Amino acid sequence: MxxxxxxxxxxxxxxxxxxxxxxxxxxxxxxxxxxxxxxxxxxxxxxxxxxxxxxxxxxxxxxxxxxxxxxxxxxxxxxxxxxxxxxxxxxxxxxxxxxxxxxxxxxxxxxxxxxxxxxxxxxxxxxxxxxxxxxxxxxxxxxxxxxxxxxxxxxxxxxxxxxxxxxxxxxxxxxxxxIIVHPRDFDLVDLVKELVRIYEQNILAKELKVEISAPDDLIINADKQCVRMSIENLLSNAVKYTNFKGHVKIEVEKHTTTVSIRIIDNGVGIRKKDSSKLFKKFSRIDNPLSSIEGGSGIGLYIARKLVELNHGSIRHKSISGGSIFIIELPL
Amino acid sequence: MTDTTLANILIVEDDKSLNEAYTMILDTAGYDTTPASDGIEALSLVEDSNYDLILLDLKMPNMDGIKFLKEYKKRYKNRQAKLVVFSNYDLQNEVKQAYELGIDKYFLKSWASPKDLLKIIEEVI
Structure with missing residues (x-):
């Protein structure tokens, strides 16, 4: 007290x-x-x-x-x-x-x-x-x-x-x-490539250019399902909120004690004043595509919780003309 | 079973409308279907007839899927019927229990479209 x-x-x-x-x-x-x-x-x-x-x-x-x-x-x-x-x-x-x-x-x-x-x-x-x-x-x-x-x-x-x-x-x-976390070794790069394949239809439908920049392989120890769901949520958002013929880039990088997965798009972006709402429950930010795309408003909340359960962090970086979301996980 | 028109399927589902939908889907695909609305009815039907596959809902009144499985395995352990279990409750321990009792497949009801359902049945039979 x-x-x-x-x-x-x-x-x-x-x-x-x-x-x-x-x-x-x-x-x-x-x-x-x-x-x-x-x-x-x-x-x-x-x-x-x-x-x-x-x-x-x-x-x-x-x-x-x-x-x-x-x-x-x-x-x-x-x-x-x-x-x-x-x-x-x-x-x-x-x-x-x-x-x-x-x-x-x-x-x-x-x-x-x-x-x-x-x-x-x-x-x-x-x-x-x-x-x-x-x-x-x-x-x-x-x-x-x-x-x-x-x-x-x-x-x-x-x-x-x-x-x-x-x-x-x-x-x-x-x-x-x-939710019980079951960490095990798996290839992060393989997972990212698999997720991009899963979203191929949506990507083609919008004629988006998707680029993956990653090493040949990167083994990390974490709960694969949790990591998959978090990355998938970010990827799904990037695809949803990027306009026709836009760009989405996924960068996977290994650092000394961590790995980072960066998802960059040149879509509708997030206004500075809305960025504090991002990872909260039920927050849906108004943007030109939000009413068409729909959503539960808890995808990012879940993504953050899952990443944190695996001792990582997730954050958003404001850029003009798009968004960057970064997941960091321990090696 | 290679000839699907002869395959005999027991559909155990307490929601009447869903039961009718599943019946329609499987009938159209050429299976011979019988509906049941809970574990007790299913047990009495199994007593009298041999089924090739039992499509079993887990949450039902009077006798749920797990209780039915236990009774079924006890009384008819030599029967060859395939057991496909589904539920809208994604409970880890229930699914584990079902697999331990020896089922062939589990899936989440709300995930499966008619096409998905037929694919699963085809794979299992």
Whole structure:
């Protein structure tokens, strides 16, 4: 507890009488006792008798030549204050613990709700996928090109929905720390090349020029699935948010203790004021392509969590006319 | 089985609409299908007939997929039916349990389009 916070607590507790009746009672009782010991002592002093107060016997002196009024009173006040402060500290610690455990329970309830809702949403989306799939794959008779076109649109919207649901479920798992990392040796360059191959269709559709600059091979030790998902998210964003005939460059470099994967595009870019929102949950930045491309708003959040689970880091560098995203992983 | 039109498939899925969709897909491809809505119904059907493949949902009321698998393996361990299991719940331990009980394939329901489903069935049968 920091001093400022502690001072705030004390002030709040003095004014929030109800919680601290016990502490006030103790403090008051000690003050009263100190007061009466003092009165009694003064009374005896004045009558000429020497009444040895408990304090005096402890210190083994007689105080006939000194006025102990002030001393006893202040000692009493000190004890009272001390007890009061201790009770505040104890009470606050208890309240903090309860608050933290409530927060944890709340987060757990949120995660469970998210997981349940996502699973429930998967069922109707699966139904739509099957029925639209049956029609578009010609299993319910022939359809015109125009009809196929329209069915396709519905089908791909549904696919987008399923991807979003998958993202939410994955995020719930990540937040609940139910993702277990299995590090092993694998070739990072091979992985990058494989991912580019997977996105070939999208790349060709937009006539993008994709360049990979990497050594022949680069073995790292990490969870391959985590690294794959993170790089894939960045690659997918680069492809999504780069315009027709744009450029995407992937640079894989080995440094002394780390490796870096840099994904550079000359797409719509990210404004300086939006860059703080980037890796946060549900943040979707407005740009000319965001409404067409769609997304769950948690891809980067997941990518960052996954990279960090593998002791790496991910960051964005602002450039004019595009974006650079850099993943760093330990060797 | 090389002749798919003779393959006998038991579809165990509690969601009626999904069950009908899967039935439609497999029927169109020439398979002979039978629907069941939970593990109990599936067990009684298996008692009377021999199936070449059982398409089994994991989460169902009354008797879920895992319980069905346990019972099935206990009672009919000499049967040759292929077991294809699917679910929309991607639970690691459930999938592991299913593989330990001896299934031929697991896939996530929401991932498979009709074409994907047929491909999986073809590969397994």
């Amino acid at each position: 920091r001093l400022k916070q502690f001072a705030r607590y004390i002030w709040h507790d003095i004014t929030a009488q109800k919680d601290y009746i016990g502490s006030y009672a103790i403090a008051g009782a000690v003050l009263l006792v100190a007061f009466f010991i003092n009165l009694d002592h003064n009374a005896h002093k004045n009558s000429g008798e020497y009444w040895i107060s408990p304090l005096e016997s402890v210190f083994n002196t007689s105080f006939k030549n000194t006025d102990m009024t002030g001393a006893i009173m202040s000692f009493g006040i000190l004890i009272a204050l001390f007890l009061f402060v201790i009770s505040v500290v104890i009470k606050r610690n208890k309240l903090d613990k309860i608050h933290t455990s409530n927060q944890l329970k709340l987060q757990e309830a949120r995660d469970d709700l998210l997981a349940l809702a996502s699973h429930q949403l998967r069922t109707p989306a699966t139904g739509v996928k099957q029925y639209l799939g049956i029609i578009r794959e010609g299993m319910a008779g022939s359809i015109s090109t125009k009809q196929r076109n329209l069915i396709d649109r519905a089908y791909f919207y549904n696919e987008r929905q399923l991807r979003i649901i998958n993202d939410f479920l994955y995020m719930a798992k990540l937040d609940a720390e139910r």
